Amino acid sequence: MDTPMPTISVDELIQRIAAAYDSLPRQLKSVATYIEQHRSSVMVDRVSDIAAHCNVHASAVVRFAQSFGFSGFSDMQEVFRTAYTQQAAPTQNYQQRIRNLIGGKSKNASVADVGREFIDGSRSGLDELAASFDPAGFEAAVELLLKAKTIYVVGVRRSFTSASYLVYALQHTTKHVVLVNGLGGMYRDQVGNIGKGDLLVAITFLPYGRETQVCARIARHHHASTLLITDSQLSPLARHATTLLTVKEGSVFGFRSLTNTMCLCQALFIAMAYKLELSIEEPKPNRPIEEHD
Amino acid sequence: MDTPMPTISVDELIQRIAAAYDSLPRQLKSVATYIEQHRSSVMVDRVSDIAAHCNVHASAVVRFAQSFGFSGFSDMQEVFRTAYTQQAAPTQNYQQRIRNLIGGKSKNASVADVGREFIDGSRSGLDELAASFDPAGFEAAVELLLKAKTIYVVGVRRSFTSASYLVYALQHTTKHVVLVNGLGGMYRDQVGNIGKGDLLVAITFLPYGRETQVCARIARHHHASTLLITDSQLSPLARHATTLLTVKEGSVFGFRSLTNTMCLCQALFIAMAYKLELSIEEPKPNRPIEEHD
DNA sequence: AGTTCTCTGGAATTTTTTTTCTATTTTTGA
């Protein structure tokens, strides 16, 4: 009986199973086939589930695991579980990597390494955004934008960046757009004129800014719709939002990334422009530099 | 206590949790947050896993499930399990849909498809950013940021978003930071005090904004350094920049992305923070959601 | 401050699941 590797990947395990397949007794062959075919659900299966699927007795499944050097079925299942939880949270992985890097284990990590790591992290962040993309919510959000008479956008602190982008982009449409920036503390005044048929786009993340909440309340009061972009359905504003889009951002140094939010905001605008058959021409190389004041 | 539906989707369940969230006691809130954030791993989690993650007693997790009408945790977990085993199959469909969309370029692509495509585009944009990463330039840029007495940041129109982010981030250091936003057309005045030992971060893309160029000229005149973030070495400001970082942004549907620039700005800040051994406190995973900041 | 109600956490209990044990069956090879 060979010693089980402390860590072995699912693929390696499947390899070993395939290699040993011919020399297995009938029932264990059956188990082997099941596992090979259903590797993605082994992690949630119970011994009895697999046994049933294979028309085999539970103990056969345990024997199977043991014949590959595991102490029992649970031990083998662990391989599948950890594989899943790791791939389910690529961002977590990345965060640990960068934390280790920064954590000073390697004081010799160069500044450029940190930069590179960060970019990598953002990449896997976008992977997650793509994976958790919610088409229905997205379409609803675009609808709201299209129908709105005037669009108010609010976001404070971290979210201000995204808010200001959205306003910039929306100004390319014929919509009336207002950035609620609280200049001079005048949040209330800036959203004061919101009304029925208007839309408030509120962007807010964990410690959910008070100002944004106030704006949302005012919008609701004036019977305007709300498009909420936030990190969780449990966000304090979620309940009153007309439509909600969630974005998960990784963080480094407690500094949350912004890439996903920005990307989503841009996607919203692009989709809207697509619907409006707006053609945003690429700035031409020779176009004279304009000055607006 | 309402009867659990024979079949309820994960989304519906999350919705119900979100709706009830406010009325939950502290610990159950914590569990709710965990489940909402980790819905994809709930199916493999044990009661004790979740309890541990939430710093909560196992019985709280069971109570949570029961408060939503399930007989216990296992009953609730079933919802997540079945959802998973069902969606395991259609994954291939999605791949095909994407392929069709890309192949077809069809006019009847849905709004959501456009959004998805944009996200995909941003992903490959980041791939390119990673590939063309210039370690030496990056290190030099961080050096400039570290050495600067006061940091002025300027960017107009599209670039304003990135500029405002950078300022927001830099405010978490002890540096003096000024966002040159041209409020009231006062670009000149805002950079008027720049001097030797100071740094101007100029972010500019085609069609290079006149305002940014003016600021750069003033900075040079006052013997300040310049960190230029732009799209090409041939950018009009390139010649006079102390250090230059180039960022290529892809464009989807004729609209330039911003993800790369944002990502680079964030990377700069993170690297700088690393050098400063700045530790910005991480919001704690289980921290109850607060109504204020 | 006192009362009532809810929430919490530890331990006990129950249920479920895994593993071991062993008698029986099947296969293998002379």
Add this chain to the structure above:
DNA sequence: TCAAAAATAGAAAAAAAATTCCAGAGAACT
């Protein structure tokens, strides 16, 4: 075909996990 070895199935034991119970802490209300 028979003996030896291997494989299997069921039951029983063990382990793990989930659930309940309850006493005490804490909040809310009077």
